[in-house]
Amino acid sequence: MALPDTERILLGPGPSLIPPRVLRAMAAPVLSHLDPDFIPLLHEVGSSLRRLFRADDKALALATSGTGTSAMEAAVANVVADGMRGVVIVTGYFGDRLAQIFERYGATVRRIDVEWGRAVDPQRLRDELRREGADVVGMVHAETSTGVRNPIKELAAIVREHGAISIVDTVTSLGGHEVDLAGWGVDVAYSCAQKCVGAPSGIAPIAVAGPARHRLVKCRSFYLDLKLLEDYWVSSKYHHTLCTSLVYALREALLMIDEEGLEARWARHERHHHALAAGLDAMGLSLLPPAGERLWTLNTVRVPAGVDEAAVRRTLLNSFNIEVGAGLGPLSGKIWRVGLMGASSTHQTLLQFLAALEEALVLSGHPVPSGAGVAAASAALRPQLANA
Numbered sequence: 001m002a003l004p005d006t007e008r009i010l011l012g013p014g015p016s017l018i019p020p021r022v023l024r025a026m027a028a029p030v031l032s033h034l035d036p037d038f039i040p041l042l043h044e045v046g047s048s049l050r051r052l053f054r055a056d057d058k059a060l061a062l063a064t065s066g067t068g069t070s071a072m073e074a075a076v077a078n079v080v081a082d083g084m085r086g087v088v089i090v091t092g093y094f095g096d097r098l099a100q101i102f103e104r105y106g107a108t109v110r111r112i113d114v115e116w117g118r119a120v121d122p123q124r125l126r127d128e129l130r131r132e133g134a135d136v137v138g139m140v141h142a143e144t145s146t147g148v149r150n151p152i153k154e155l156a157a158i159v160r161e162h163g164a165i166s167i168v169d170t171v172t173s174l175g176g177h178e179v180d181l182a183g184w185g186v187d188v189a190y191s192c193a194q195k196c197v198g199a200p201s202g203i204a205p206i207a208v209a210g211p212a213r214h215r216l217v218k219c220r221s222f223y224l225d226l227k228l229l230e231d232y233w234v235s236s237k238y239h240h241t242l243c244t245s246l247v248y249a250l251r252e253a254l255l256m257i258d259e260e261g262l263e264a265r266w267a268r269h270e271r272h273h274h275a276l277a278a279g280l281d282a283m284g285l286s287l288l289p290p291a292g293e294r295l296w297t298l299n300t301v302r303v304p305a306g307v308d309e310a311a312v313r314r315t316l317l318n319s320f321n322i323e324v325g326a327g328l329g330p331l332s333g334k335i336w337r338v339g340l341m342g343a344s345s346t347h348q349t350l351l352q353f354l355a356a357l358e359e360a361l362v363l364s365g366h367p368v369p370s371g372a373g374v375a376a377a378s379a380a381l382r383p384q385l386a387n388a
C-alpha cells in the first residue's frame, strides 16, 4: 500500500494539520541528543515552552518523549505518592483517565463527577476541600471528550487556599486558549504537541511552577522522572535518546507561535469557533455545552435525531477528505467532535467543513437549508477577512 500523498483535512480531536514548515524541519539532518550543536536548540525549546505555559522564570519546562499521556503520567508520577489524598474533577473521558493514573500511583481518589457536557461549578471543589482537604487536585482544562472548558483560574485559586498542589491537563488548550500558569497559580501542567501547538505527536510539553518544584516526590518511573529529565534538558546528562527530529519540529512550531503572537493565536481560535457555531446554528445544528462553557478548539456537535452518525463521518472522510471525531463513552453515536486547532483552525477549513457537512447530511436523508451554514459562517468571518 502506498503512503498518503494527499493531505487529509484533519478536523478531529487531534492530530491537527501540521504546517509544511514544521514537517520540513523534521527532514533536517539528525544530530544526536548530546551533540553540542543540538543542546542550544533544546535549551531554546525549554525557554519557549516556559513562555507558552506563561510559567515563572524558575519554572521547569521541558517535553517528555511520548504523547500527551506520557506527560499526564509524568505529572502524576512526580507529584503523587502512596497514601496521598487526591481529588480529581471528572467532566469527561480524560478526567476519568487522570483519576485512574492518580490511583495507579497510590493516591486515594475522591472524584467530583460532573455531567458530561457541563463544566464543573467551582463551589463543588470548595465544598469538597472544606469537607476533607486534599494533598493534590487533578483537573482538565479543555475536556476533549465533551468540548467543555473548565474554569481553571478559579479552581487553581481554591486548590491554593487549601494548600494542595494542582495538576492541570492543557492537552487541548495550550496554544489555542489562554493558559497562564503563573497568573493562575497552577503548580503542574502538561500538554501535547499534536493539537493547538502544531507539531507531530510523540513529544509532550510539561511545566512545573517554580514554587511547586520542591513538592515533587521521588518518582517511581525512571523514564518519566522529572529530576532526571531536567538533568538532561538543562545539564546535558544522558537519560534517554530523545528523538531530535521531533525537537526540531516542536521548535519550528513554537517559532510559528511566537511569530503569530500568543494572544493573536487565541483570538484566531476564538473567531473560528464562533463562526463555526454561527454556521451550525443556521443549519439547525447545535453544540453540546452551553455557551460560556465551550472550547474554541474542540467543538462537540449534536447528531440530529434519525441521522446515522458514522455514515456522516464516512461521507466526510471518503468524499471530502475531511476527518472529524466520533463521540466517546456515553456520547458515542450522539456527537461529532470537530477540532479547529492550530493549523486546522482557518477560515478555509471551516468553510470547507460546513459545505461538506451540509452535503453529508443531505445524503444521509437530513436536508438542511441550502448554503445556510457557509453563509452564516462567512458573514461572521467577513470583518476579519476584509481587514486581511
Ligand SMILES: Cc1ncc(COP(=O)(O)O)c(C=O)c1O
Residues within 6 Å of the ligand: 013, 014, 067, 068, 069, 070, 072, 094, 140, 142, 143, 144, 145, 169, 171, 172, 192, 201
Ligand atoms: C484532554 C486530553 N488529555 C490527554 C490526552 C491524551 O493524549 P495522547 O492521546 O496524546 O496521549 C488527550 C488526547 O486526546 C486529551 O484530549
